[in-house]
Amino acid sequence: MDSVNLTNPSKTFHFILIKPSHYDDEGYVIQWVRSSIPSNTMAAIYGLALDCSERGILGADVQINITALDETNTRIQPHKLVRMVQDAGGQGLIAMVGVQTNQFPRAMDLAQEFRRSGLQVCIGGFHVSGCLAMLPTLPADLQRAMDEGISLFAGEVEGHLDRLLQDAYSRKLQPLYNVMKDPPGLEGQPVPYLPAHLVHRMSGARTSFDAGRGCPFLCSFCTIINVQGRKSRFRTPDDIEQLVRTNVAQGIHKFFVTDDNFARNQAWERILDRLIQLRELEGIQFKITIQVDTMCHKIPRFIEKAGRAGVDRVFIGLESINPESLEGSRKHQNKITEYRSMLQSWHKVGALTLAGLILGFPTDTAESILRDIRIIQNELPIDLLYFFILTPLPGSQDHKELVEQGVVLESDMNDYDSVHVAMPHAHMSKQELLNVYHQAWDAYYTPEHVETVIRRTKAWQFSMQKVKWMMLSFYAAAKVEGVHPMDGGVFRRKYRRDRRVGRPLEHPVIFYARYGWEILSKHVRYLWLYVMFQRAYRHAVQGSSLGATDVAMQPVQAHELETLEMYTSTAAVQMVVEKIKNKKPKIPLVVPIA
Secondary structure (H helix, E strand, O other): OEEOOOOOOOOOEEEEOOOOOOEEEOEEEEEEEOOOOHHHHHHHHHHHHHHHHOOOOOOOOEEEEEEEEOOOOOOOHHHHEEEEEEEOOOOOOEEEEEOOOOHHHHHHHHHHHHHHOOOOEEEEEEHHHHHHOOOOOOOOOHHHHHHHEEEEEEEOOOOOHHHHHEEEHHHOOOOOOOOOOOOOOOOOOOOOOHHHHHOOOOOOOEEEOEEEEEOOOOOOOOOOHHHOOOOOEEHHHHHHHHHHHHHOOOOOOOOEEEOHHHOOOOOOHHHHHHHHHHHHHHOOOOOOEEEEEOHHHOOOOOHHHHHOOOOEEEEEEEOOOOOOHHHOOOOOOOHHHOOOOOOOHHHOOEEEEEEEEEEEOOOOOHHHHHHHHHHHHHOOOOEEEEEEEEEOOOOOOOHHHHHOOOOOOOHHHHOOOOOOOOOOOOOOOOOHHHHHHHHHHHHHHHHHHHHHHHHHHHOOOOOOOHHHHHHHHHHHHHHHHHHHHHEOOOOOOOOOOOOOOOOOOOOOOHHHHHHHHHHHHHHHHHHHHHHHHHHHHHHHHHHHOOOHHHHHHHOOOHHHHHHHHOOOOOOOHHHHHHHHHHHHOOOOOHHHOO
């Protein structure tokens, strides 16, 4: 638990930030000794709260104590937090921050427990904001929250936190704060920040920040464009420099830039130039992970400067290699004929490529999914591939249209986590889609392909050991822990009493016997996977370069449009290729000189 005391006045107000996790299929909270993905919302609100405290927005005689708890790596014990607030006079606000749809049931269970003790609670995040942005009426789960005295916050809190805290201090919290129509500018805003000991609860000690918000594209499955908008809003290079220096000073050298698409941040070049200056002129060492689109290599200087700025990992929204799927989801910006050039451009600057593949588009079948994975293995130089089941998240155009059409969707919000099936599919049953999702991990992370990827890493001089461990952690999260790698971590924690409301409390003997067996059996499977991956690593180290036999690493050539399976496997792909072949080059306009 982290409490920050900035002054020494006579009254205390507790502002407790909780980033809830969600439940596994047995109803237990998914929690780790070290979790994998940092919460940018937590960091952003923590930074804003520090600013509110420093400005004394509740009065000179009121001390604001800030506590930040990420449930993916910290056990939440409501009775202890209630006692802490009550012992300090009873003034406080519990803020459930960054709550995604699959986390909303857990957020509600916690909120109800706090409300029974008389504490004020507010829930914000993408589920609340997405529902209010896209649905004509308030869904039942949000209405229930307000009926039980839980406040909801829709939109971004910059410029509104003063009012929220002042209302809570006066015990006049509103049922709903809807600021969706008032997106804030980010220039000069207090920057995201978390103390080092909280960051070290993440594997790899990686913190996060958003350099900007908003994305110009129209992907139908995306919630960000409807919550944060399509207009680029961004922090200044001065802001970015400040947060980098602050974190480096406390020993944090790894950053995850959470912009949904950093390549479309209108300030990307100025931000990268400032980071390059810190690295190359001042010698400050740090590494950065960013998220980009598949056409980012077409932006002059972008990838070259990203490499110089310390970007060593890129998350890429590949989504599909099927043009029909991309067109159907309005992801028009993805051009499959550009994938190879883009991926090779990132390798040239030493960046690891991590790509997401969505399973369950309307035209998908089990056979087409496994075929696409095989093509990706052979023809695209992707390092780590991870899979999602297409999920109609509240706040997306997909969800809005399905609701309007009266399609029966999964009623349990906990299952909207991209590893469960939440809507019907045209060609596959729920179980068939779920089965091929699990098969996808086995199909990609074969010992042979693990060895191939590690050999490719050797060719472009990235750490082979690091790639081995990352591939192992991705595969093990899905196959051993049964969670998505983005929900994974180091050593799963389970607490008997931290079970979903409505599920029976297990007898201690049964619970601990099962938990102990899970720990033992998982470690046996981890050991088996380690042996498999270590063998592939050893073969890659000892073997020669793949050379001309590895099509994915070959330079892009014109004739490959006729030879690679990626461009010949389906009629839809062939139509795309034909359009490219028949596309006439633009002739520059020649203006006669008078």
